[in-house]
Amino acid sequence: xxxxxxPDIPDSDITDEGLYHTxxxxxxxxxxxMAALAAPGMVQARTLQGxxxxxxxxxxxxxxxxxxxxxxxxxxxxxxxxxxxxxTKPWVVKVAGEVKRPATYDLDDLLKGLPVVExxxxxxxxxxxxxxxxxxxxxxxDLIRKLEPGSKAKFVEFATLYDPKQMPGQRSRTLDWPYVxxxxxxEASHPLTLLATGIYGKPLLNQNGAPxxxxxPWKYGFKGGKSIVEIRFSExxxxxxxxxxxxxxxxxxxxxxxxxxHPRWSQKSERRLGEFFRRPTLLFNGxxxxxxxxxxxxxxxxxx
Amino acid sequence: MRRAGSLPALVRWVLKPAxxxxxxxxxxxxxxxxxxxDLGADPVKTLTHTTGLSALVILLVTLAVTPVRRLLGQxxxxxxxxxxxxxxxxxxxxxxxxxxxxDHRLSVADISADIVEHPWVLVGFLAFLILAVLAVxxxxxxxxxxxxxxxRLHRLVYLAAALAVxxxxxxxxxxxxxxxxxxxxxxxxxxxxxxxxxRRPSSAP
Numbered sequence: 001x002x003x004x005x006x007p008d009i010p011d012s013d014i015t016d017e018g019l020y021h022t023x024x025x026x027x028x029x030x031x032x033x034m035a036a037l038a039a040p041g042m043v044q045a046r047t048l049q050g051x052x053x054x055x056x057x058x059x060x061x062x063x064x065x066x067x068x069x070x071x072x073x074x075x076x077x078x079x080x081x082x083x084x085x086x087x088t089k090p091w092v093v094k095v096a097g098e099v100k101r102p103a104t105y106d107l108d109d110l111l112k113g114l115p116v117v118e119x120x121x122x123x124x125x126x127x128x129x130x131x132x133x134x135x136x137x138x139x140x141x142d143l144i145r146k147l148e149p150g151s152k153a154k155f156v157e158f159a160t161l162y163d164p165k166q167m168p169g170q171r172s173r174t175l176d177w178p179y180v181x182x183x184x185x186x187e188a189s190h191p192l193t194l195l196a197t198g199i200y201g202k203p204l205l206n207q208n209g210a211p212x213x214x215x216x217p218w219k220y221g222f223k224g225g226k227s228i229v230e231i232r233f234s235e236x237x238x239x240x241x242x243x244x245x246x247x248x249x250x251x252x253x254x255x256x257x258x259x260x261x262h263p264r265w266s267q268k269s270e271r272r273l274g275e276f277f278r279r280p281t282l283l284f285n286g287x288x289x290x291x292x293x294x295x296x297x298x299x300x301x302x303x304x
Numbered sequence: 305m306r307r308a309g310s311l312p313a314l315v316r317w318v319l320k321p322a323x324x325x326x327x328x329x330x331x332x333x334x335x336x337x338x339x340x341x342d343l344g345a346d347p348v349k350t351l352t353h354t355t356g357l358s359a360l361v362i363l364l365v366t367l368a369v370t371p372v373r374r375l376l377g378q379x380x381x382x383x384x385x386x387x388x389x390x391x392x393x394x395x396x397x398x399x400x401x402x403x404x405x406x407d408h409r410l411s412v413a414d415i416s417a418d419i420v421e422h423p424w425v426l427v428g429f430l431a432f433l434i435l436a437v438l439a440v441x442x443x444x445x446x447x448x449x450x451x452x453x454x455x456r457l458h459r460l461v462y463l464a465a466a467l468a469v470x471x472x473x474x475x476x477x478x479x480x481x482x483x484x485x486x487x488x489x490x491x492x493x494x495x496x497x498x499x500x501x502x503r504r505p506s507s508a509p
Contacts, residue, residue: 066345074479076345127477129346174478245478261421264475273345276406 055122058131058273060200066273067207068125069226070174071160071167078169083206086166086227091211097233098153107211111197114138114146119194121217123224124256124285128265130272135215137196141189149185153233157182158214158225175241181214181225182238182252184294192217192290195228218284218291220254251304255295256285260304312380323384327391330358331398348406355402356428359395360468363435364489366392367465371496386442389461393439396432424474431467434460465490 069079072086091107120134144156162178164170170177187193194215197204204210209226216223222242232238242250249263258268258281269278284291295303334354337343343350366388373381408414419426438458440446447454469490472483 062345070478074477129349264422264424264477266418266421271346271348271407274347276348277409278407 053279055132057120057134057200062273063131063133063199064205064207066131068127068221069169069207069209071169071177071179071227072207073169074174079207080205082168085168086161086206086210088206088211088227091229093212093228094230095147095232096230097157098150098235099233100148100150110143111138111195114142116197117194119192119215119217121192121215122285123215123217123221124270124281126220126222126250126254126262126265126267128267128270128278128281130270132272134200135194135196136198136201137194137215139191140193140195140214141191143195144185144189147231147233149233152235154185155182155234155237156185156188157230157232157234157238158228159230159232160225161227161229175245178229179225179241180238181223182234182240183214183216183223185233186294187216190291190294192287218256218287220250220256222250223254253295253300253303255300255304256281257283257300257304259283260301311378312383315380315383319381319384320387323387323391327358327362327388327394330354330395348402351402351406352399355395355399356472359392359399359435360465360472360486362388362395363392363461363465363468364486364493367461367490367493371493371500374500389435390439390442393435396435400429400432424471427467427474428471431464431471434464434467438464462494 065080066076067079068076069083072079072082092104093107093110094104095110096102116136116138118134118136120132122130123133124130140156149156158181160179161167162170183193196209196213196215197211199208204213206227209224209228212228213226214224214228237252240252242254243252256267261267267281270281271278282288334343334351337350338347341347366385369381369385369388373379404410404415408418419429438461441450441454441457450457469483469487472486473480476483
């Protein structure tokens with residue numbers, strides 16, 4: 001099958017300049033050359049200049065031990081302690097709904113032929129903390145084109161595994177399991193949206209949503225469904241877990257927005273993990289240049 | 305008579321030092337963690353939560369002094385109440401200071417906006433104000449000066465504890481089991497006040 005690739009932004013344009021350098025510090029001899037090559041395309045660097053302190057990747061041990069993954073417990077440290085019970089091989093993903101190729105795929109078959117990209121993104125939690133994570137994965141848009149959604153498809157829904165035997169947190173009804181998240185089809189097809197399979201060059205650990213998770217860098221972290229077992233295309237807006245649990249607190253869109261307050265956490269600023277003082281939160285988590293056009297004409301205060 | 309004679313000594317030489325050690329332990333643990341840079345992925349969160357939780361727990365222990373004293377018939381235990389209350393205030397002060405410095409860089413405008421926007425911040429702030437008033441009126445001289453009004457004023461400690469529990473309840477995202485434990489303890493302590501009436505109502509302040 002021919003997989004057409006849309007004209008895309010090179011990875012280096014999406015990874016921030018600061019990150020771009022840090023990740024390549026080990027390439028000492030090539031450092032200057034890399035900076036020279038990287039500089040003209042730094043979309044983010046412009047947005048951030050003079051406003052934000054530097055973005056440095058959050059250490060691997062922090063990214064893998066400080067997680068919100070209620071299927072393994074509600075404390076940040078619970079997922080890294082409890083996620084060992086999850087078996088990620090073999091892994092099948094059901095593709096369903098308004099799509100030309102509904103089927104249950106083995107994960108390897110689902111991702112076969114899709115280019116793996118590396119992206120370093122800020123990750124802003126709705127709880128007002130943030131990280132910077134070097135991801136690997138595939139562009140969700142590439143997969144969507146491969147699956148060929150029907151003309152009725154307007155939304156894509158992602159369901160996390162439901163299996164209380166493997167996911168002890170599901171034994172209590174903290175949330176309405178299984179965890180479901182969804183995007184509008186144009187959001188899902190945006191080149192920044194990833195289905196991640198790894199971080200820091202290593203396969204995803206269970207606590208980070210192995211073997212397949214959603215990563216949408218301009219939205220709050222809870223939009224990133226983990227350990228995905230079903231991808232469903234639909235015509236109407238799906239019910240999503242946190243939105244159902246507390247609609248006044250968690251909207252369907254969940255775009256990072258310092259001007260839309262949350263009843264519990266101020267969204268004006270955030271704490272980058274490891275830092276003591278807070279930094280200002282940017283509209284669309286600093287990715288406004290790439291994604292703001294998706295929402296032209298939409299009142300972001302109403303559609304939060 | 306032997307017991308009555310030895311208990312004040314026990315309070316003075318054993319229980320009070322133990323109280324100081326126990327109440328300073330969370331602060332010592334935090335300082336140790338700061339020096340070792342070992343306070344977890346989000347050190348400010350650890351500082352905020354540990355000081356807040358210490359304030360709440362010590363406040364509840366403070367409230368337990370009178371019921372326990374009546375249950376055991378040992379009025380001398382009252383000597384533990386003031387240091388406990390002051391330690392609760394000490395941690396509440398640290399809690400507020402950490403919030404004001406690290407979350408808001410001491411900006412009065414930011415803090416005011418946060419208090420207005422988030423009722424649970426307001427609730428916590430009110431609890432702190434009550435504890436501050438109680439701490440200021442805790443020396444013997446103030447007890448003497450305020451006379452009977454002192455006791456009425458210091459009944460506000462129950463309001464402070466209720467506000468502190470509500471503050472905790474309100475900020476929890478989903479899993480309320482932990483604040484529920486403290487709410488239950490507070491309810492039991494309040495109920496015990498009704499069950500365990502003072503034996504000599506006129507003598508004990």
